[in-house]
Amino acid sequence: MFSQSPLRCLSVTAASHFDYIVLGAGSAGCVLANRLSEDPHVKVAVVEAGRWHRGSWDWWKAAMPAALTFNLANKKYNWDYHTVPQRHMNNRRLHQPRGKMTGGSSGINAMVYVRGHALDFERWALEEGCPGWSYRDVLPYFKKSTTHEMGENLYRGGNGPVHVRRGATGNELFKAFVDAGVQAGYPYTADMNGKQQEGFGPMDMTVTADGKRCHAGLAYLNEASKRPNCSVITRAMVSRLVWEHSPDGAEKRCVGVEYIDHVGEPRYVKASREIILAMGAVGTPQVLNLSGVGDPDYLRSLSIDPVISNQNVGQNLQDHLEFYVQYLCSKPVSLYPVATWRYPHLKALTGIEWFLRGKGLAASNHFDTGGFIRTRAGIRHPDFQFHFIPGCVVGQLDFLPHHGYQAHGGTMRPRSRGSIKLTSKDPRDEPLIDPNFLAVEEDMKDMREGLRRTIEIMEQPALRDYYMDSRLSPAADFNLDSDEDCDRWIRNSSHSAYHLSCTAAMGKVVDEHGRLYGASNVRVVDASAMPSMTSGNLNAPTLMMAEKFADHIRGRPYLEPTQADNGESLWWENANWQTEQR
Numbered sequence: 001m002f003s004q005s006p007l008r009c010l011s012v013t014a015a016s017h018f019d020y021i022v023l024g025a026g027s028a029g030c031v032l033a034n035r036l037s038e039d040p041h042v043k044v045a046v047v048e049a050g051r052w053h054r055g056s057w058d059w060w061k062a063a064m065p066a067a068l069t070f071n072l073a074n075k076k077y078n079w080d081y082h083t084v085p086q087r088h089m090n091n092r093r094l095h096q097p098r099g100k101m102t103g104g105s106s107g108i109n110a111m112v113y114v115r116g117h118a119l120d121f122e123r124w125a126l127e128e129g130c131p132g133w134s135y136r137d138v139l140p141y142f143k144k145s146t147t148h149e150m151g152e153n154l155y156r157g158g159n160g161p162v163h164v165r166r167g168a169t170g171n172e173l174f175k176a177f178v179d180a181g182v183q184a185g186y187p188y189t190a191d192m193n194g195k196q197q198e199g200f201g202p203m204d205m206t207v208t209a210d211g212k213r214c215h216a217g218l219a220y221l222n223e224a225s226k227r228p229n230c231s232v233i234t235r236a237m238v239s240r241l242v243w244e245h246s247p248d249g250a251e252k253r254c255v256g257v258e259y260i261d262h263v264g265e266p267r268y269v270k271a272s273r274e275i276i277l278a279m280g281a282v283g284t285p286q287v288l289n290l291s292g293v294g295d296p297d298y299l300r301s302l303s304i305d306p307v308i309s310n311q312n313v314g315q316n317l318q319d320h321l322e323f324y325v326q327y328l329c330s331k332p333v334s335l336y337p338v339a340t341w342r343y344p345h346l347k348a349l350t351g352i353e354w355f356l357r358g359k360g361l362a363a364s365n366h367f368d369t370g371g372f373i374r375t376r377a378g379i380r381h382p383d384f385q386f387h388f389i390p391g392c393v394v395g396q397l398d399f400l401p402h403h404g405y406q407a408h409g410g411t412m413r414p415r416s417r418g419s420i421k422l423t424s425k426d427p428r429d430e431p432l433i434d435p436n437f438l439a440v441e442e443d444m445k446d447m448r449e450g451l452r453r454t455i456e457i458m459e460q461p462a463l464r465d466y467y468m469d470s471r472l473s474p475a476a477d478f479n480l481d482s483d484e485d486c487d488r489w490i491r492n493s494s495h496s497a498y499h500l501s502c503t504a505a506m507g508k509v510v511d512e513h514g515r516l517y518g519a520s521n522v523r524v525v526d527a528s529a530m531p532s533m534t535s536g537n538l539n540a541p542t543l544m545m546a547e548k549f550a551d552h553i554r555g556r557p558y559l560e561p562t563q564a565d566n567g568e569s570l571w572w573e574n575a576n577w578q579t580e581q582r
Contacts (some may be wrong), residue, residue, distance in 0.1 A: 084434045135570055164206055193540075
């Protein structure tokens, strides 16, 4: 018996045969497992390095929304990576958690559901060589993947696997933040995933009606794994793809996958149709390189025989950088009493309410509101995002033991490009993750302007009512007018938003259907296939991409593009964007 899950067990022989092998049970891999196994005539295998979290004593850490920080440094369910020293951030090594469980990073993320701006997808289709990926093309798949608690409309889904809802904690600080944004001159938006992203308003989260995190494992894989034609192989570290011998210059065909099981034994599975990499922006280029796909000179330097030459594999890495602007709160209305152990009885009662009823403060990710702005005139759609939380976080994981509140601010379309590289040809060695943050001066300019806009918003009258003495971070004596001071604080205080992407990009490594250049039966279906980052959190567009790719893999026509009911544009933009910042 190879691996154990609470749903079913799988006995793996030396060479099991499947039609499709999906590598990785993250957001995209779970979608593929479900959609491909809907056809009872095909056999699907999912190979995942992590575990099922169901059935273990700590299952609640991946199910309780408010427990999101528990797994951010838990190596049981998290690869817990760090970047290489960042040259433009004083050589800091930044945390890069990656999900290591069924559900992948959707099982450890902040559950924020943001699709990105419509013009992100127009850029993909019109500027980045990805026909069929315009906003009209992708909107049907966003809808297909979700069920929104507010019901279906032109933008929201009503019958999809992923449950989306609004925060309902009722904390007065959330409304104060939105009011502050409006007071600063920005618009209000009732739905950031609808026609108008720009502005301040409520945010969506992937949480079920009974208060549980709706990660991709829950939404897609649990159902798929109950089917007799879908096998989920957990605790399996992929070593490499195995190629069929072919003449030089011919397309390569992959015949199977080698992996290492949970006791260190090598295993092999065969595929008759396709092998689909869905291991994310780190794992996918890592396995491609280990399999001989990449820059030939680089591969030879690691004693890996080149199979397919493509210098773009592992390049083009993109990520969002963000900072936290924090204030102490003069009123006892923050999360402090339940987020720390200062009042253990309150923390315990909050947990008990969730365990018994699936409700209360533990049933929320506590990002009820947020915002998107343009940092300066001449930018067509928002380039800066805010998350707001009624508490102050220390070191990304712990709460400050005082009442407070903070805004996370970060640029959406950085120009800096990084890379994923191998440490060695041993798949168990951690890869070298280099986002190359702030390598382009324009990125620092955007962060600097974003910082000034953030503080301006946070010190509007709506939040002034909660202001205590002085700003906590950056400190009150910080010179906001000084570019040098702003840059120093940004370099020393910013963190990754954990949105790694674009390392096996459409148009560079794969075509617009996810098919690997130079191979006849290998695809990439995950955030690494994005040609460029979307403006917002990445789980929603990753789910959408997997739904769309799944149709092509099954030989189905893509869903009909969406058209606005009145023939007008499907998205809103400030009519004076060329001359006005807000």
